[in-house]
Amino acid sequence: MADATTHQEFDPLATGGMRRRLVSKAIVYGALGLFALVYLTPLLIISLNTLRPLEDIVRTGFIALPEAETMTLRYWGEAWGSFCIGGTCEGVSRFYKNSLMMTIPATVLSTLFGLLNGYVLSKWRFRYDGLVFGLITLGVFMPQQMTLLPWAFVLGKLGLSNTIGGLVFVHTVQGISFTTLFCRNYFVSIPDDLIKAARIDGAGFWRIFRRIILPLSPPIVIVTVIWQFTGIWNEFLFGTVFTSGANQPITSAIVAFSGSGTGERHYNVEAAAVIMAAIPPLLIYVVGGKYFVRGLTQGAVK
Amino acid sequence: MSSLTIRDLRKSYGNVEVLTDINLEAESGEFVALVGPSGCGKSTLLSIIAGLESVTSGEVRIEDRVVNNDAPKDRDIAMVFQSYALYPTMTVRENMTFGMECRNVPRAEQKETVEKVADLLQIGPLLNRKPSQLSGGQRQRVAMGRALVRDPKLFLFDEPLSNLDAKLRIEMRSEIKKLHQRVGKTTVYVTHDQVEAMTLASRIAVMYKGVLQQYDTPKEIYERPRNKFVAGFMGSPTMNFLDAKVVAHGDGLGLTVDGGDGAVMPVTSEKSAGLTQGQPVVFGVRPEHFNPVHAHRGDPIATLKVLVDMVEPTGSETILMSRVAGQNVVASVEPDDAPNEGETVELAINMGKICLFDPATELRL
Ligand SMILES: Nc1ncnc2c1ncn2[C@@H]1O[C@H](COP(=O)(O)OP(=O)(O)OP(=O)(O)O)[C@@H](O)[C@H]1O
Numbered sequence: 291m292a293d294a295t296t297h298q299e300f301d302p303l304a305t306g307g308m309r310r311r312l313v314s315k316a317i318v319y320g321a322l323g324l325f326a327l328v329y330l331t332p333l334l335i336i337s338l339n340t341l342r343p344l345e346d347i348v349r350t351g352f353i354a355l356p357e358a359e360t361m362t363l364r365y366w367g368e369a370w371g372s373f374c375i376g377g378t379c380e381g382v383s384r385f386y387k388n389s390l391m392m393t394i395p396a397t398v399l400s401t402l403f404g405l406l407n408g409y410v411l412s413k414w415r416f417r418y419d420g421l422v423f424g425l426i427t428l429g430v431f432m433p434q435q436m437t438l439l440p441w442a443f444v445l446g447k448l449g450l451s452n453t454i455g456g457l458v459f460v461h462t463v464q465g466i467s468f469t470t471l472f473c474r475n476y477f478v479s480i481p482d483d484l485i486k487a488a489r490i491d492g493a494g495f496w497r498i499f500r501r502i503i504l505p506l507s508p509p510i511v512i513v514t515v516i517w518q519f520t521g522i523w524n525e526f527l528f529g530t531v532f533t534s535g536a537n538q539p540i541t542s543a544i545v546a547f548s549g550s551g552t553g554e555r556h557y558n559v560e561a562a563a564v565i566m567a568a569i570p571p572l573l574i575y576v577v578g579g580k581y582f583v584r585g586l587t588q589g590a591v592k
Numbered sequence: 593m594s595s596l597t598i599r600d601l602r603k604s605y606g607n608v609e610v611l612t613d614i615n616l617e618a619e620s621g622e623f624v625a626l627v628g629p630s631g632c633g634k635s636t637l638l639s640i641i642a643g644l645e646s647v648t649s650g651e652v653r654i655e656d657r658v659v660n661n662d663a664p665k666d667r668d669i670a671m672v673f674q675s676y677a678l679y680p681t682m683t684v685r686e687n688m689t690f691g692m693e694c695r696n697v698p699r700a701e702q703k704e705t706v707e708k709v710a711d712l713l714q715i716g717p718l719l720n721r722k723p724s725q726l727s728g729g730q731r732q733r734v735a736m737g738r739a740l741v742r743d744p745k746l747f748l749f750d751e752p753l754s755n756l757d758a759k760l761r762i763e764m765r766s767e768i769k770k771l772h773q774r775v776g777k778t779t780v781y782v783t784h785d786q787v788e789a790m791t792l793a794s795r796i797a798v799m800y801k802g803v804l805q806q807y808d809t810p811k812e813i814y815e816r817p818r819n820k821f822v823a824g825f826m827g828s829p830t831m832n833f834l835d836a837k838v839v840a841h842g843d844g845l846g847l848t849v850d851g852g853d854g855a856v857m858p859v860t861s862e863k864s865a866g867l868t869q870g871q872p873v874v875f876g877v878r879p880e881h882f883n884p885v886h887a888h889r890g891d892p893i894a895t896l897k898v899l900v901d902m903v904e905p906t907g908s909e910t911i912l913m914s915r916v917a918g919q920n921v922v923a924s925v926e927p928d929d930a931p932n933e934g935e936t937v938e939l940a941i942n943m944g945k946i947c948l949f950d951p952a953t954e955l956r957l
């Protein structure tokens with residue numbers, strides 16, 4: 291993932307002879323391999339279970355290879371489109387859509403506000419700017435549970451209870467703490483002289499933002515987008531508390547459907563649904579993970 | 593007509609006063625250098641002129657207009673920063689046109705202006721590069737180019753050469769001088785390099801601890817520094833300060849170095865006005881106004897016997913680190929005349945060039 295350590299000041303492997311080198315290599319790879327195995331085994335088991343018929347799972351347990359003759363992809367289809375959850379038989383597709391409708395706007399909005407806040411807080415001095423920054427970032431350290439009640443109250447007042455729009459609103463506001471912190475800390479490394487030069491050149495607040503700050507922002511935008519997207523997509527508490535039935539995001543819906551308790555558990559369909567739910571954040575991380583680390587570690591101007 | 597006037601300017605950050613009662617005036621086309629040690633408030637003063645910092649009290653005028661409350665963009669100034677402050681995501685050309693773009697200058701005119709300035713600074717081939725693809729010297733040129741396209745009333749430079757290596761610095765220095773002669777704009781130039789100030793400026797403002805110590809032509813500052821600080825700051829190696837006493841000498845007055853052998857150095861009549869016998873003074877002599885005793889040319893001469901501790905040849909001159917009665921004396925002499933380490937030699941002092949200071953007030957007498 292990270293290509294940060296292509297050069298080391300001290301190379302521990304270079305200090306010994308051939309034998310020692312081989313031994314230390316074996317230890318390093320062995321340990322890493324073991325950890326990888328621990329992390330990947332559940333994913334593997336779940337993936338295999340999506341291909342197995344229910345009788346097979348019940349008969350031989352969770353941990354077994356699919357049999358060639360009964361192996362099928364139809365549980366994926368079922369999970370997506372026709373499985374019944376809480377009375378409606380549409381699979382997870384509608385909840386998937388809910389999650390996208392919630393995550394994408396909330397990610398975009400919180401990132402935009404974060405950029406703007408970061409710019410103001412790092413490049414413009416005003417009375418009590420430190421206090422404002424402190425209050426905004428306080429949200430980073432506030433336990434989510436503490437905000438449940440106030441949010442329920444606000445959503446009720448705004449008429450946004452049990453709507454995707456309500457969740458977008460909550461996630462945008464909650465996310466601003468993080469995005470502001472990230473962007474502000476990134477922007478402080480942009481030299482103030484650039485802003486001064488632009489002011490002398492005649493650029494105002496917005497033009498400086500558009501022409502100087504934003505073009506320098508891609509690394510931190512990638513960071514906040516990944517952070518926000520995965521965070522909001524995987525978020526479960528707000529979704530469960532503030533929405534119900536057809537308006538839930540996928541994380542809450544999956545729980546509802548495995549916990550519905552009526553009749554037998556469809557492990558294979560559930561497994562397929564879980565993997566589907568995990569795909570978007572994984573995809574984002576695989577595509578952008580490299581830039582994530584880079585964006586967090588590198589300053590704005592080399 | 594004066595193009596920049598600063599009157600009774602004060603600036604404080606909280607309780608800390610960083611500029612105190614600054615009065616300064618620059619004629620149209622003048623090149624003013626602001627010099628002083630680090631932290632004396634040069635950059636702050638420049639930022640105030642630019643409008644990037646507010647004024648606590650006093651007045652800044654550009655031409656006939658008080659600009660205290662004008663935004664930087666309305667002051668008709670251009671500034672070159674120590675860090676160059678080139679916009680890293682824009683090409684050189686975009687860097688230069690950004691200011692015109694903000695002012696809605698027509699595209700054709702932008703292009704023409706950039707071409708003209710690029711020609712002047714010989715940065716034509718660099719126009720499509722990003723700042724990160726330029727060398728330090730090239731960045732410096734582009735930063736000047738960005739200021740020049742604006743055709744402002746006032747140029748401000750904040751230590752523009754301090755990030756360059758010694759050779760390039762000297763090259764760019766003469767280029768800035770040429771450029772100023774050609775463009776003829778009023779310029780305020782901050783530097784802590786007194787050689788830069790001496791070579792470039794028509795007038796030098798020496799600052800220390802937020803106070804303007806002296807504002808005068810380079811020659812005046814060098815020859816008639818107002819106080820001990822200015823005398824010590826301008827010139828390299830720095831001026832020698834010896835504790836001495838005024839004594840009678842023939843018809844006029846002379847000086848003896850405290851704790852020395854009592855040899856009397858006669859003071860010229862022109863310099864002895866205002867001195868009284870027995871008065872303690874600080875005797876200031878620049879290193880280059882010493883000579884081994886045989887090398888004088890009809891100047892009013894006095895001699896001083898010193899013990900040479902160390903000899904440092906630099907090629908063009910040789911620096912003597914020496915002592916007289918426990919006080920350090922640095923002298924710069926012709927390499928051929930240089931004595932050896934450990935020798936006691938008589939140095940001749942050109943008494944026409946010396947400065948005398950009051951030990952208490954540090955002002956020149
Ligand atoms: N924002 C600020 N708040 C408080 N003090 C400040 C601020 N900016 C500058 N100062 C103080 O003002 C004084 C003058 O600073 P200034 O940057 O003008 O010095 P300078 O002469 O340009 O020094 P240098 O040669 O190092 O650039 C310094 O003592 C500095 O600590």
Ligand SMILES: [Mg+2]
Pocket residue numbers: 634635636
């Ligand atoms: Mg400075």
